[in-house]
Amino acid sequence: MANDIRLDADILVIGGGTAGSVAAIKAKEALPNGTVLLLEKANVKRSGAIALGMDGVNNAIIPGHATPDQYVREITMANDGIVNQKAILAYAQQSFAMIQELESWGIKFQKTATGEYDVKKVHHQGSYVLPMPEGYDIKKLLTRMIRRVGVKTENRVMATRVLLDQGRAIGVTGINIRTGEFVVVNAKAVILCCGAAGRLGLPASGYLMGTYENPSNAGDGYAMAYHAGAELTNIECFQINPLLKDYNGPACAYVSGPFGGYTVNAKGHRFMLTDYWSGQMMMEFYKELTGPNGPVFLKMNHLAPETVAEIGRILHTTERPSRGRFHAGRGTDYGEQLVEMAVSEIGLCSGHSASGVWVNERGETTVPGLYAAGDMASVPHNYMLGAFTYGSICARNALDYIAQVTPGQVDDGALESERTRVLAPLNRPSGVQPHLLEYKLRRHVNDYLQPPKSAHRLNRGLDYFIRATEEVDQLGAADPHDLMRAMECSFIRDCAEMAAQASLFREESRWGLYHYRQDFPELDDENWFVHVNLKRASDRTMKVFKRPVEPYVVPLDGTELENYRRIRIPAEPAIA
Amino acid sequence: MIEEPRTKKVVAGQLKFESEVAAAAAARTAPNRQVSRLFDVPVVVDEERCISGCHVCVESCPVDCLAIEPERRKAYMKFDDCWYCLACEVDCPTNAITVKMPFLIR
Numbered sequence: 001m002a003n004d005i006r007l008d009a010d011i012l013v014i015g016g017g018t019a020g021s022v023a024a025i026k027a028k029e030a031l032p033n034g035t036v037l038l039l040e041k042a043n044v045k046r047s048g049a050i051a052l053g054m055d056g057v058n059n060a061i062i063p064g065h066a067t068p069d070q071y072v073r074e075i076t077m078a079n080d081g082i083v084n085q086k087a088i089l090a091y092a093q094q095s096f097a098m099i100q101e102l103e104s105w106g107i108k109f110q111k112t113a114t115g116e117y118d119v120k121k122v123h124h125q126g127s128y129v130l131p132m133p134e135g136y137d138i139k140k141l142l143t144r145m146i147r148r149v150g151v152k153t154e155n156r157v158m159a160t161r162v163l164l165d166q167g168r169a170i171g172v173t174g175i176n177i178r179t180g181e182f183v184v185v186n187a188k189a190v191i192l193c194c195g196a197a198g199r200l201g202l203p204a205s206g207y208l209m210g211t212y213e214n215p216s217n218a219g220d221g222y223a224m225a226y227h228a229g230a231e232l233t234n235i236e237c238f239q240i241n242p243l244l245k246d247y248n249g250p251a252c253a254y255v256s257g258p259f260g261g262y263t264v265n266a267k268g269h270r271f272m273l274t275d276y277w278s279g280q281m282m283m284e285f286y287k288e289l290t291g292p293n294g295p296v297f298l299k300m301n302h303l304a305p306e307t308v309a310e311i312g313r314i315l316h317t318t319e320r321p322s323r324g325r326f327h328a329g330r331g332t333d334y335g336e337q338l339v340e341m342a343v344s345e346i347g348l349c350s351g352h353s354a355s356g357v358w359v360n361e362r363g364e365t366t367v368p369g370l371y372a373a374g375d376m377a378s379v380p381h382n383y384m385l386g387a388f389t390y391g392s393i394c395a396r397n398a399l400d401y402i403a404q405v406t407p408g409q410v411d412d413g414a415l416e417s418e419r420t421r422v423l424a425p426l427n428r429p430s431g432v433q434p435h436l437l438e439y440k441l442r443r444h445v446n447d448y449l450q451p452p453k454s455a456h457r458l459n460r461g462l463d464y465f466i467r468a469t470e471e472v473d474q475l476g477a478a479d480p481h482d483l484m485r486a487m488e489c490s491f492i493r494d495c496a497e498m499a500a501q502a503s504l505f506r507e508e509s510r511w512g513l514y515h516y517r518q519d520f521p522e523l524d525d526e527n528w529f530v531h532v533n534l535k536r537a538s539d540r541t542m543k544v545f546k547r548p549v550e551p552y553v554v555p556l557d558g559t560e561l562e563n564y565r566r567i568r569i570p571a572e573p574a575i576a
Numbered sequence: 577m578i579e580e581p582r583t584k585k586v587v588a589g590q591l592k593f594e595s596e597v598a599a600a601a602a603a604r605t606a607p608n609r610q611v612s613r614l615f616d617v618p619v620v621v622d623e624e625r626c627i628s629g630c631h632v633c634v635e636s637c638p639v640d641c642l643a644i645e646p647e648r649r650k651a652y653m654k655f656d657d658c659w660y661c662l663a664c665e666v667d668c669p670t671n672a673i674t675v676k677m678p679f680l681i682r
Contacts, residue, residue, distance in 0.1 A: 046661075178640075209678075211659070214659065216639055247677075325676075484640070
């Protein structure tokens with residue numbers, strides 16, 4: 001069409017947040033004469049999970065403090081054994097070099113007086129937390145690198161589908177969310193870095209955009225990979241985080257823990273051995289929260305005033321800086337009161353749990369030419385440094401791939417039907433307002449998918465999500481901004497259906513609260529020591545199946561897998 | 577002309593449609609009258625300080641909820657999507673923006 005925007009690239013990166021920034025920079029550095037195009041739904045200077053910076057690296061494997069093998073073992077335990085260890089090991093081995101490269105770009109990590117990395121212990125076993133006291137400007141530094149190396153950036157363009165030629169990825173379609181123009185990009189390889197599915201559940205506050213994740217991460221990548229025919233995995237292993245009640249940002253035990261803060265119940269008693277987020281830890285958190293000693297709090301009021309002030313300085317300048325005014329508005333002083341915490345909406349996010357588009361240790365999805373990194377790719381507990389490292393891994397492997405492929409052929413029919421689908425809400429100005437359908441979808445996620453799960457509830461939810469396909473087709477958009485929200489509704493619906501299907505399929509309980517089935521409350525290694533993967537079958541139905549866990553490259557000793565199942569502090573024996 | 581009675585005697589479920597399915601379908605396809613929407617506005621712009629022609633905050637917003645009001649050429653919160661992330665407030669060159677917590681979580 002005449003008023004479509006047509007773009008070409010050698011390597012196309014979707015999403016300029018954590019993973020996408022590095023993928024684009026590394027690809028462009030290796031392709032000085034080629035085109036690396038970065039599509040960003042927001043603006044790269046403030047996008048993704050680290051739009052307002054990050055207070056530290058949660059999974060640094062610094063020589064002298066931790067080893068790659070030790071890290072792989074710990075993450076295997078934290079995921080009840082269901083991991084592709086090769087993918088975790090690739091991260092573990094390459095992430096220290098990534099830290100050094102980030103330093104060369106001007107990003108600062110905390111050092112001791114003697115110049116050593118100042119590593120802290122938050123995990124159950126090893127020490128992997130490396131603070132970044134000046135982490136508030138990380139996105140600014142990445143944006144500077146993106147410009148310096150010559151990555152071509154298109155801000156406010158939202159991808160909607162991956163274009164395919166005989167099953168391989170050859171570009172994407174999208175829309176400009178300011179003008180409503182349809183965008184077609186041809187590329188030799190596509191790297192999806194679209195972040196979490198953060199707008200899946202509805203926050204307990206009822207505020208649609210009051211999510212833990214940056215709300216621009218609506219599950220776009222999960223849905224696009226699904227429609228491209230890629231396998232997704234561990235979708236039933238939901239992201240559920242212990243958060244500041246109502247505010248919904250991290251409290252944050254990773255920051256306050258090394259200073260002496262910790263999680264307590266309403267009696268002020270510690271009840272968990274570790275504040276590191278895992279499904280098993282969340283189960284203990286949830287039990288305490290909903291039990292007679294709930295709610296749960298972060299305790300910092302025993303710390304010295306200088307320590308409290310330093311924690312406040314970090315929490316109120318990085319990641320979610322409005323935490324300070326939230327607490328001030330409610331009269332909560334860290335040095336005086338306990339800070340109330342709660343569980344809120346579920347999401348899909350490999351950065352914290354394990355749900356994602358299936359990738360191997362080269363960042364490849366099961367679709368040729370399609371790569372994925374960051375919160376939407378399946379490497380578990382990958383956090384920010386994992387996104388950086390896998391952004392780099394994807395770039396390297398995409399470069400090898402494009403050296404051997406011939407340009408693909410875009411199917412004009414498929415393009416036209418996608419154009420019609422995407423722009424349809426603009427032709428229905430009196431259609432259903434996107435925020436209404438979004439609210440309804442996400443309320444059903446809370447009603448039926450949120451743990452504790454059961455087949456009856458999951459099936460009720462699934463029925464609605466399938467029926468909601470018709471409601472997606474009734475959406476109307478008054479302007480291009482609304483059109484973006486309408487497209488996001490379809491992504492949210494896709495993710496909700498995947499979450500219901502995968503949760504129904506795994507007939508056991510695993511990962512603590514993340515997949516707690518009341519109708520199958522026990523762990524069942526005999527039948528379910530497997531990944532649950534799903535993909536779109538050729539008849540367009542959702543196919544859910546078992547994928548074996550590959551043999552471990554870092555073996556665990558006999559009962560090591562049990563370690564993360566023993567997080568609760570045993571009740572003190574009564575004094576006789 | 578016979579005026580249609582304002583009240584009708586009807587039996588529930590037997591209204592003007594042959595079936596509930598037909599009634600639901602008709603209601604779904606009938607256009608709604610558009611009314612203006614009002615919402616809580618967490619992003620407060622001090623127009624005295626906001627520079628005409630500047631759109632730094634509009635570019636910073638990760639959810640694209642800000643815009644420039646064309647006549648006054650000042651920034652304002654156009655869409656009810658604020659994530660209270662403070663990108664606009666932090667990036668504004670003249671400190672013209674203050675973000676308050678959205679009412680539902682205040």
